[in-house]
Structure formats: C-alpha cells, structure tokens
Amino acid sequence: MKPKTQRPERRTDALSKERIVEAAIAILDADGEAALTFRALATRLATGSGALYWYVTDKSDLLAAAADDVIGRVMSKLAGITEPREAIRTIALGAFDAIDAHPWVGAQLLRDPEQPASLQIFEGIGSRLQALGVPTPAQFDAWSALVHYILGVAGQNAANARLFPRDTDRSTFLDKMAARWAQLDPAGYPFLRQVSAQLPGHDDREQFLSGIDLILAGIEGTSARQR
Amino acid sequence: MKPKTQRPERRTDALSKERIVEAAIAILDADGEAALTFRALATRLATGSGALYWYVTDKSDLLAAAADDVIGRVMSKLAGITEPREAIRTIALGAFDAIDAHPWVGAQLLRDPEQPASLQIFEGIGSRLQALGVPTPAQFDAWSALVHYILGVAGQNAANARLFPRDTDRSTFLDKMAARWAQLDPAGYPFLRQVSAQLPGHDDREQFLSGIDLILAGIEGTSARQR
C-alpha cells in the first residue's frame, strides 16, 4: 500500500445541481431567458450537455430551481418581522426587487403555480393574512387578490424587460414606454395617452406598494364591515 | 378573344390573415399552445409553411393577432354599458371568461404589454376609472392595481390549464389541485393546507370578481379619504 499523503482532492469543479443552477442564473441574468440553452450551460460548465441531465430532470426543473434559489433568499430575510402587515409588504417588495434584478423570475413565477418559488410566496402571504386577523371566510378571497396582483406585476415586469435591451435603465425605459403610448391613436386610447405623461419619473416600486396598500385597505374595509 | 361566361371564381379558400388567425385559434383551443407550429398550421390550411409569412410577420405577430381577435370580441360588447363600475366589472369578467375558454390568451396577455389585446384592456379599465370619478392623481395607481390583478389572474389561469389535460372540467381540476396542496408539508405550508379544504366547490369566477370589488373598495376608500 503506497503512502497516501494526500487523498485525491475532491474536484472543486465537480458538477452538482447547485453549481448548475448557479451557472444558469448567471446566464439568465447576463443574457436573458433566450440565452439559456443546455448547450450554452454545458459549455460554461465545461461539460457535455447530457451530463446536466444527471442532476436536473429537464429544463422546467432547472428554471424552477433557479427561481426558487432567488425567491428563497428573499423569504429567508423575513425571520425578524412579526407585524403581519409589514411582513406582507416586505414579501411583496422583496419579490418586486428580486424580479427587478432578475426579470426572468417574473416569467417563471407565472409558468407553474406548483413550483417551490410560487408556493413560498403563496404561503408567506397567506400566513400573514391569518395573523392580520382577517376573518377566516374572507381570508381566501383576500389572499387570492394579493397573490394575483403580485404575480401580475411580476409577469408584466418580466415582459417589459423583454421589450428593451438588458442594460436599459429605469428612467430611459419609462421615457421610451411613454413615447410609445403618446403615439397611440388619440381617439382610441385617450386614457393611455394621458397616463403616458405621468410615466417618466414615476416610481413603479412605490406604485407597486401602493397597490398592495390599496388591496389591504379593501380587505380591512370589507372585513370591518362584516365584523 | 374567347367568350368568358364565367370569370375565374375567387378561390374561397385563398389565404388571408383572418383565415390564418382563425385556424391558429382552432389549433390553440383544441390542442394547446405547444401544438401551434407553422408546419401544423400550414397543413391545416393545405399550404406551405412559408406561405404564412406572406400574411404574418412571425409567430409573435400571429399570437398577438389571435389574442386580439378574442379580446376584441369581449370589448365590443361594452357599447351599451354607461355605469363605469359595471363597465369595469364587465371588462374584467369578459377577460376572465375569454381566458377560461381560451387559456392560451392568458399566457399571451402576459407576453407583450404593447400588443393590441393588452392595450384594449388597459384603455378599457382606465377610461372607466376616469368616469368613476377617481381623482386624477389617484387614477394611475388605481389603474395599475386593477390591471395587474387582472393580468395576474389571466396568467395564473393559463398556467393552471397547462397543468391538466385540456378536457379537465372545473370541479375535477379543483379537486386535484386541493389534493396536491393537502399533501404539502404541514410544517412548511399550514396556510395552503388549510385553504386546500376550501378549494373544491369554490367558484373562482366569483372569487375573481370579489377581488375586483376589493380593489375598487380600496380605491374608493382611499380617494374618499383624500377628498
């Protein structure tokens, strides 16, 4: 038996689901959803495309894992928050910011309601709504309204991100969007043309939050009346 | 010059964008989004796949036209409604029912905020919000909340439809969904497990409408306070 002063080093670059997901996120962030192919991923990881299937069931599994990774980080920051209304706003804002940083997450959340990322958001909102003291019969509807609103914003932000090059910043994005709406037929689209003037310089993060508050106000108004 | 008693009959099956869109909708409704390929569409229209590009820019143009066709029919039924609150509910319900009948429309609405189908919904909601008397500064936020909620439901219904075979009816769908949520980890997902009991037999059309009402209540409560 030959003296083994050093056992074979564990390959630091060995494949694993975590490494694959990490690389996938890097591609998605850098070049968008269309750039994530098994070929591109395999090249980046210096392996064959078939090797990825050892760790990942298929592409939807990969995307679900990537979204779960991002949303999981958001949800883990909730430990300290006990006030339910604040927790709801924190979850919502956390999701908003995550989608702002990773627009593909927005599209992914709309793709499969049973993926972990979606379930985490569903449960996070629901449990705080219970804690908020919304009467049990009203909880389901209130939860549905909040969750669908959040998902709608998520999907729409993902779509907006697809409309423009990845490096477009907030203000030029809003300017371009406003310019397009301003060109709509005045007879057919008076409202959108009017709103287009408010688009530049408006804070959509703030607007998102005021939507949450609007729904919370509706919930509290309605359940107060029912009490 | 030979006597032409009959001029060449206009081919009743000549291609046109309308016929292509109609055939695309038929495929989408019958076999789902994945079944719509240019090859399948060309076969159904008894032509070559390249011919379609004479009438349609590309696949996203085709999908946008198909969604516009469906949503256009919904919006055309609004002429008689003058009461703005009722008009908003009618637009929302119309979109809901259209997506229920054509789930792919839900996915398509989330894909491009500048397509005609989206703009029609955006404008329809916005103009009634003005008519409702929501103060101008509050209109933008109120509009955003309603529209994102509607889109969220649209996207989620499309996703739910993808989870199950196309012929699954409402009640078995809810039963299966409930069964899945009931199997979630009790420690991690207490709320979803509790809600799963309410899933069978609940009316999601009614729930959708109560979400609209919740938001409208929030809007009216907030603008009343500001007045």
Added chain:
DNA sequence: ACCTGAACACCGTTCAAGT
C-alpha cells in the same frame, strides 16, 4: 457513478423556384 457528445426529433424562419 458520472460524464461525453453524437444522434434524434423537432422548431421558426428564409429563400430560390415556381405559378
């Protein structure tokens, strides 16, 4: 057990060639 990469069965889109 894990990895390789060619092969398979598809796509959307283009385009020379036809009528």
Added chain:
DNA sequence: ACCTGAACACCGTTCAAGT
C-alpha cells in the same frame, strides 16, 4: 402577387460509449 417546400440554424432530450 402569391405560394411551395427544401434548407438552414437552431432547440431539448436521449443514449451508447467511455472513465
């Protein structure tokens, strides 16, 4: 002007063959 359908440049996924 309109249509045909092969060809091109891709995909996701599988799988025999390697280590």
